[in-house]
Amino acid sequence: MLSLILIVTASFFFTGIIIRTKSILSGRKGPGIFQPMKDIRRLLRKGSVYSETSGFVFKLAPTVYFASVVMAMLFIPFGNQPGLFSFEGDFVFFAYVLALGKFFSIIGALDTGSSFEGMGASREALYSLLAEPAFFLLMGSFALLTGQTSFADIFGTLHFTSQISYAIGALASLVLLAIALIENSRMPLDDPKTHLELTMVHEVMILDNSGFDLGMILQATNLKFAMYGALVANMFLTRGYEIYYSIPIFIGVQFLFALIIGVLESFWARFRMNHNPQFILMITSIALFIFLGVLLMLGKIV
Amino acid sequence: MLPFVLLIFIPLVAAFALLFSGEKYKALIAAGGMLLSASVSSFLALQALQGNGFEFIYNGGQVFGNIRLAVDPLAAWFILLMNFTVLTAVFYGRSYMQAYHGMKTNLNLHWISFLINHSAMLGIYMVQNSLAFLVVWEVMAISAFLLVIFEHWKIETLKAGINYLIQSHVSIVFLMIGFLWVAGTKNTYDFSAVTAYSRHASPAAGILLFIIFFIGFGIKAGFVPFHTWLPYAHPAAPAHISGMMSGVIIKTGIYGIMRVILLENTNFLIIGTIVLVISLFSGLYGVMLAIVQHNLKRLLAYHSIENIGIIGMGIGLGAIGVGIGNPFLAFAGFAGGLLHVLNHSLFKSLLFYGSGNIYQAIHTLNIDGMGGLIKQMPRTAILFLIAALAICGLPPFNGFVSEFLIYLGLFEAIHTGQFEFTALIILSTLGLVLIGGLAILCFTKAFGIIFLGAARIEYKHHPAEAEPGKLIPMVAVVALIAAIGLFPQFFIGFLRLPVQQFTGDVFVSGTHLTVSSTIQNLTWATWGFILLVAVIWFVRKRLTASSSVVTGPTWGCGYQTSDARLQYTASSFVRNYRKLVEPVLSIKKHKSVITGIVPEKGHSSTHVYDLLESALIDHPIRRIKAFIGKFNFLQNGSVQFYVLYGVIFIFIIIAFPLLVDAVVFLFELVKQL
Numbered sequence: 021m022l023s024l025i026l027i028v029t030a031s032f033f034f035t036g037i038i039i040r041t042k043s044i045l046s047g048r049k050g051p052g053i054f055q056p057m058k059d060i061r062r063l064l065r066k067g068s069v070y071s072e073t074s075g076f077v078f079k080l081a082p083t084v085y086f087a088s089v090v091m092a093m094l095f096i097p098f099g100n101q102p103g104l105f106s107f108e109g110d111f112v113f114f115a116y117v118l119a120l121g122k123f124f125s126i127i128g129a130l131d132t133g134s135s136f137e138g139m140g141a142s143r144e145a146l147y148s149l150l151a152e153p154a155f156f157l158l159m160g161s162f163a164l165l166t167g168q169t170s171f172a173d174i175f176g177t178l179h180f181t182s183q184i185s186y187a188i189g190a191l192a193s194l195v196l197l198a199i200a201l202i203e204n205s206r207m208p209l210d211d212p213k214t215h216l217e218l219t220m221v222h223e224v225m226i227l228d229n230s231g232f233d234l235g236m237i238l239q240a241t242n243l244k245f246a247m248y249g250a251l252v253a254n255m256f257l258t259r260g261y262e263i264y265y266s267i268p269i270f271i272g273v274q275f276l277f278a279l280i281i282g283v284l285e286s287f288w289a290r291f292r293m294n295h296n297p298q299f300i301l302m303i304t305s306i307a308l309f310i311f312l313g314v315l316l317m318l319g320k321i322v
Numbered sequence: 323m324l325p326f327v328l329l330i331f332i333p334l335v336a337a338f339a340l341l342f343s344g345e346k347y348k349a350l351i352a353a354g355g356m357l358l359s360a361s362v363s364s365f366l367a368l369q370a371l372q373g374n375g376f377e378f379i380y381n382g383g384q385v386f387g388n389i390r391l392a393v394d395p396l397a398a399w400f401i402l403l404m405n406f407t408v409l410t411a412v413f414y415g416r417s418y419m420q421a422y423h424g425m426k427t428n429l430n431l432h433w434i435s436f437l438i439n440h441s442a443m444l445g446i447y448m449v450q451n452s453l454a455f456l457v458v459w460e461v462m463a464i465s466a467f468l469l470v471i472f473e474h475w476k477i478e479t480l481k482a483g484i485n486y487l488i489q490s491h492v493s494i495v496f497l498m499i500g501f502l503w504v505a506g507t508k509n510t511y512d513f514s515a516v517t518a519y520s521r522h523a524s525p526a527a528g529i530l531l532f533i534i535f536f537i538g539f540g541i542k543a544g545f546v547p548f549h550t551w552l553p554y555a556h557p558a559a560p561a562h563i564s565g566m567m568s569g570v571i572i573k574t575g576i577y578g579i580m581r582v583i584l585l586e587n588t589n590f591l592i593i594g595t596i597v598l599v600i601s602l603f604s605g606l607y608g609v610m611l612a613i614v615q616h617n618l619k620r621l622l623a624y625h626s627i628e629n630i631g632i633i634g635m636g637i638g639l640g641a642i643g644v645g646i647g648n649p650f651l652a653f654a655g656f657a658g659g660l661l662h663v664l665n666h667s668l669f670k671s672l673l674f675y676g677s678g679n680i681y682q683a684i685h686t687l688n689i690d691g692m693g694g695l696i697k698q699m700p701r702t703a704i705l706f707l708i709a710a711l712a713i714c715g716l717p718p719f720n721g722f723v724s725e726f727l728i729y730l731g732l733f734e735a736i737h738t739g740q741f742e743f744t745a746l747i748i749l750s751t752l753g754l755v756l757i758g759g760l761a762i763l764c765f766t767k768a769f770g771i772i773f774l775g776a777a778r779i780e781y782k783h784h785p786a787e788a789e790p791g792k793l794i795p796m797v798a799v800v801a802l803i804a805a806i807g808l809f810p811q812f813f814i815g816f817l818r819l820p821v822q823q824f825t826g827d828v829f830v831s832g833t834h835l836t837v838s839s840t841i842q843n844l845t846w847a848t849w850g851f852i853l854l855v856a857v858i859w860f861v862r863k864r865l866t867a868s869s870s871v872v873t874g875p876t877w878g879c880g881y882q883t884s885d886a887r888l889q890y891t892a893s894s895f896v897r898n899y900r901k902l903v904e905p906v907l908s909i910k911k912h913k914s915v916i917t918g919i920v921p922e923k924g925h926s927s928t929h930v931y932d933l934l935e936s937a938l939i940d941h942p943i944r945r946i947k948a949f950i951g952k953f954n955f956l957q958n959g960s961v962q963f964y965v966l967y968g969v970i971f972i973f974i975i976i977a978f979p980l981l982v983d984a985v986v987f988l989f990e991l992v993k994q995l
Contacts, residue, residue: 130774142895
């Protein structure tokens with residue numbers, strides 16, 4: 021329950037911090053930290069415009085997408101406290117329920133019959149499928165390292181074997197950061213601030229969404245960020261999981277996570293579309309490194 | 323005794339009755355016959371799943387020896403799932419075949435083959451005698467061939483059918499070699515001879531025997547590289563036959579492989595590894611090719627290969643689990659594989675029925691020529707969507723449950739064994755993850771392009787929703803899909819005995835409990851998710867009740883004259899993917915470049931061909947043809963020459979012994995010298 025509250029709270033600040041970092045680094049005054057949340061609140065109150073081409077799939081899609089992110093969030097533990105749902109192999113459910121949300125957001129985009137949205141859907145489908153193996157490789161390595169197969173058990177036993185697990189945690193955060201960037205279509209793959217639809221991924225997929233639905237989709241992005249941030253935070257908790265350490269660590273990690281994304285977005289340029297798969301496959305190879313590291317730790321290879 | 327007699331007589335009586343009945347009643351009589359024999363066999367199967375196996379020995383005379391007929395839990399599971407899909411197929415087919423009214427002989431043949439096919443499959447699951455098994459296997463192959471070539475006036479259909487027939491017989495040759503090898507050493511055709519043989523045979527011989535059987539059954543199941551008949555036969559057959567073929571006929575191959583593993587009862591680790599590696603390859607190769615297909619049924623056919631791969635992964639893991647004595651892995655693997663057999667038979671038949679609805683509405687299967695069908699066929703669209711979600715293995719549907727079990731097995735297996743083994747397991751995990759991701763790409767394409775957006779070309783026939791006769795069997799399938807998704811434990815409970823047949827002593831009932839409690843938690847999560855969607859949907863409805871809703875054209879990014887032809891097509895949707903895999907698959911693209919200022923007509927088309935097919939089937943056949951072609955001069959068409967060949971032949975027959983004698987005489991002469 022604690023992790024749920026923390027993630028939801030963090031999601032309110034996350035995008036704000038990213039935007040604030042970017043405006044400071046580019047020397048602009050920029051909007052306040054709460055501007056993204058104000059935008060979402062405004063959207064939730066607005067009316068909607070629907071295309072004549074679209075039908076119930078388009079209306080249902082944002083709901084399922086949002087629900088899938090919330091559901092995934094319920095699986096995130098906080099140290100040794102399991103999430104609302106926790107069972108062996110729960111990260112499989114986590115990944116698949118996110119995939120269900122993705123499935124619906126893709127068919128929602130195709131429902132409009134717009135060539136632009138088809139383009140965005142096509143890209144998002146490909147990129148998220150290429151990113152999946154990295155996540156499973158990561159969780160597989162942790163399962164191998166700890167001998168456990170659920171989020172809570174893995175994070176509950178991670179730091180009892182050896183301090184090297186913190187090093188692996190650092191590499192793993194890199195992978196999770198990249199996955200978060202891919203899942204939320206951020207900078208090196210997709211520029212959320214671009215004005216040219218042809219170069220967009222996620223933004224062009226939701227061109228036709230408006231009002232409440234758009235608000236839900238945007239909040240889902242915030243939640244997703246905070247969710248991956250929480251996964252990273254879980255890797256750096258102290259051995260005793262005392263709340264008075266854990267909560268500051270969580271807040272610090274989330275803040276740092278947002279800060280790093282802001283800095284990256286300020287200094288990185290977007291890749292050419294056809295270089296994106298290479299970038300994503302690179303993430304998988306970093307995850308493969310982690311796997312080899314774990315094998316070394318366990319003495320399976322010399 | 324009585325049940326087996328019934329199972330033979332019911333289809334015979336039904337076949338005769340439908341021969342002499344009016345056209346309207348033929349399908350009904352066939353359906354009735356199948357319903358009866360399905361009830362009898364399901365009764366036997368249910369008994370067997372509760373531990374009351376059934377056995378009966380029939381004396382087959384001098385040639386066959388004793389033919390043992392038995393229903394054990396493994397066969398029972400296959401019989402139950404086969405009966406369900408066959409019944410939905412026959413009821414769907416009743417409605418589907420109304421489009422072909424007036425073809426009396428054809429319909430007679432079709433429904434009688436259907437009846438025979440059902441009985442033959444029952445025979446495959448029950449017969450425990452290799453010679454009798456080969457007979458029912460052949461009967462099934464031929465009756466399936468007759469079912470496939472219903473539209474035999476189309477040359478493509480006939481070609482696909484013959485391709486299937488030939489490959490089926492290659493399969494039978496391998497099975498014959500395997501069975502005769504064993505029968506030759508043990509002097510009996512009973513299945514127990516395989517067990518007796520492999521108990522004393524060297525591991526190498528045992529594995530070779532398994533590989534021979536695996537090729538034989540693998541051709542039927544559609545494992546890569548024995549899959550090439552499948553993408554031709556499925557599109558050629560009528561929709562209900564494609565559904566039944568993909569749903570249950572190819573599963574007889576899976577049954578065969580499982581039966582052989584059970585009979586050999588040794589070398590589990592090596593056999594499991596072989597099956598796992600081939601399955602991994604099949605799964606990936608199937609889905610990779612499925613994505614780039616333009617023909618809906620062909621796409622679904624390649625997906626069958628993918629799903630056979632997933633099933634095989636489960637079986638492979640299970641066998642490895644037995645081999646290394648890990649009961650959890652054994653249970654998760656076999657249960658996952660067996661449950662996926664059921665799951666695949668459900669959603670794949672449903673998808674094929676859906677494709678049948680589409681085909682009879684717009685008379686094309688080319689995905690790029692479709693679009694916006696959800697408006698005219700909303701019910702078919704929803705059923706298709708559920709099947710698509712299920713086949714992608716997404717919660718809360720049934721596909722997820724079986725894939726989840728296989729994942730559980732994989733994450734259990736990762737802790738055991740040395741580096742090589744761990745590497746294989748992590749590769750399998752990645753393979754399964756990629757298969758899942760690619761399936762999502764494939765089915766967002768299929769569902770999105772077929773049903774959503776606007777029609778890409780003007781339909782020649784105005785599409786209309788399928789009639790209830792087609793929809794009701796589909797709803798029955800969806801009900802079972804949802805039931806497995808929502809109450810997985812109930813179905814996994816049935817798998818305890820079939821899995822126990824494999825695991826034997828290794829099995830600890832505690833394993834079943836561990837898995838069961840995990841699945842219980844999974845069920846809670848699934849229900850929780852459905853509740854969550856419902857709550858959010860309700861909240862959304864309440865909060866937006868008072869806000870304004872405006873309808874307008876799709877936002878064209880400022881472009882005013884948007885047109886349905888501007889939409890993304892299936893080919894463009896997977897273009898990025900195609901670019902990525904081009905080096906691995908054989909994709910040919912033809913396009914004419916538009917030059918000059920004045921617009922002119924241009925075109926672009928892509929053709930996908932199966933690289934393995936060209937390497938393993940086309941190329942050798944070309945070589946054989948080229949070699950045989952050298953003797954073409956012999957067939958010159960003049961009768962005199964043919965008479966001469968006859969005379970030469972007779973001369974050689976007579977002269978040969980003399981010639982041999984002469985040679986022997988010469989040798990003797992040389993020796994004496």
